[in-house]
Amino acid sequence: MGFLDVLDARLGDGLENMLCSHHTRRLTRLGWGDVLIGDGAGWFTPRRPVQRGNKIEVLIDGANAFPVVAKAIENAEKYVHIANWHASPDFRLTREPGAPHLSELLSAAAERIPVRVLLWAGPPVPMFEPTRKRALAAQKAFWDCGAVRCELDARERTLHCHHEKIVIVDDVAFVGGLDMTAVEGDRHDSPEHPPRDLGWHDHVARLEGPIVAEVAAHFAARWLEIAGETLPAPEVPPEAGSSSVQLVRTIPEKTYSFAPHGDFSLLDSYLRALRAAESLIYVENQFLWSPEITEVLLEKLSRPPSPEFRMVLLLPQKPSNGADTTRGQLGRLLDVDEDGRLVAATLVSHGDAPVYVHAKLSIVDDRWMSIGSANLNEHSLFNDTEVNVVTDDAEVVRATRLRLWAEHLGTDVSGPAHEIVDRVWRSELKGSGRVTSLPGVSRRAGRLQGPLRGLLVDG
Numbered sequence: 001m002g003f004l005d006v007l008d009a010r011l012g013d014g015l016e017n018m019l020c021s022h023h024t025r026r027l028t029r030l031g032w033g034d035v036l037i038g039d040g041a042g043w044f045t046p047r048r049p050v051q052r053g054n055k056i057e058v059l060i061d062g063a064n065a066f067p068v069v070a071k072a073i074e075n076a077e078k079y080v081h082i083a084n085w086h087a088s089p090d091f092r093l094t095r096e097p098g099a100p101h102l103s104e105l106l107s108a109a110a111e112r113i114p115v116r117v118l119l120w121a122g123p124p125v126p127m128f129e130p131t132r133k134r135a136l137a138a139q140k141a142f143w144d145c146g147a148v149r150c151e152l153d154a155r156e157r158t159l160h161c162h163h164e165k166i167v168i169v170d171d172v173a174f175v176g177g178l179d180m181t182a183v184e185g186d187r188h189d190s191p192e193h194p195p196r197d198l199g200w201h202d203h204v205a206r207l208e209g210p211i212v213a214e215v216a217a218h219f220a221a222r223w224l225e226i227a228g229e230t231l232p233a234p235e236v237p238p239e240a241g242s243s244s245v246q247l248v249r250t251i252p253e254k255t256y257s258f259a260p261h262g263d264f265s266l267l268d269s270y271l272r273a274l275r276a277a278e279s280l281i282y283v284e285n286q287f288l289w290s291p292e293i294t295e296v297l298l299e300k301l302s303r304p305p306s307p308e309f310r311m312v313l314l315l316p317q318k319p320s321n322g323a324d325t326t327r328g329q330l331g332r333l334l335d336v337d338e339d340g341r342l343v344a345a346t347l348v349s350h351g352d353a354p355v356y357v358h359a360k361l362s363i364v365d366d367r368w369m370s371i372g373s374a375n376l377n378e379h380s381l382f383n384d385t386e387v388n389v390v391t392d393d394a395e396v397v398r399a400t401r402l403r404l405w406a407e408h409l410g411t412d413v414s415g416p417a418h419e420i421v422d423r424v425w426r427s428e429l430k431g432s433g434r435v436t437s438l439p440g441v442s443r444r445a446g447r448l449q450g451p452l453r454g455l456l457v458d459g
Helices: 003-029 062-074 102-110 132-144 211-227 265-276 291-302 323-336 378-383 394-409 417-429 443-457
Strands: 050-060 080-084 115-120 149-153 166-169 172-176 199-201 203-208 243-250 280-285 310-314 342-348 354-357 360-364 368-372 386-391 435-437
Touching (some): 003 378, 050 211, 050 394, 062 203, 080 102, 102 132, 132 149, 166 211, 172 211, 243 378, 265 360, 310 323, 310 417, 360 394, 368 394, 394 417
Parallel strands (some): 080 115, 115 149, 199 354, 280 310
Antiparallel strands (some): 166 172, 243 386
């Protein structure tokens, strides 16, 4: 390693330490300090209730997820509530000929039931999408299409946003990473990832059972503060399955009166599960530049908890921003992976066209899964509003991993996870299949941009 690389690494370490210390002080002041300084482990955070008796189904990619959401809206009998980063009135949830625009779909539902849409208002200055002008135009279009009520939430922290993606229809809730828009990319894609300008890999969890009332209550709390309308207390649906599910959130302090000290249960949930990992950590995420998360991953690779322990990270080839920071954190992990336990990959379509990994899903030991809107960066874990759902239903978790690995690897993946990592994942990285190794690490930009961005925009 040359002098500049050594200097860069030391500067990066120093800045990351400053950032982590700042977050520790901030969360300690807010009563959340044990999340970062404690050694809590396990499948659920004690900060949020765990709902029993649920059914959770993971819908993989937009071509599978959007039609299910559309059908639920078409058949709605009580209400439709949507909270998104952005939603475009002219977006079509299905690509069938004659499929209605989202505004038309919601307008038809609004003729018989209440329909409420809550969107981020966009940044105060047009630095990035969706601009405030675009958000206002969407709001007007939803209002103009009928009885749909659309409100804009401008209570974001500086340079941050409302990022959650939830839909509640009667006794069903959808929580995931897909927005109903083509802004910054076309969300329609299938597990086959056919050739197109840019594929888009993502997930949505379809939920039934008591957990739906938790999602509905979260929407109602935000709606009250922004729209000034008190919604009826959500009815708790009857048990619909055998899965335990927990709703976890990021809500920065001083954003809403219902969480004056914030809610960092999503970060707590992630850290607990990653600390508890014994055999497998599998991550699909748009970003990996949170030093708090990376420190736990580094510990697992430096001191493997078992001989079988493996780690698979599926990241985009070129994130919309933060590319170098993703590479920088990955570089740290690769440096300590002396035993070859780590696989770092991205997705490609036929002909090596990139597939954008917009996913926010993680699996630990085939016993824990988190899915929702949160990226593994400081925005999602500390400063944007986010919603994930977590389950410890081992049958659901393992089945989801097998479906994802079968999609990505195109072969039988039913053996022990560590054997599939060593035999299939590593082999596929050398071939011409759906997965390929991530490109080289930009150490200087990678180590510095993330910490600097965090220190500059994180109050």
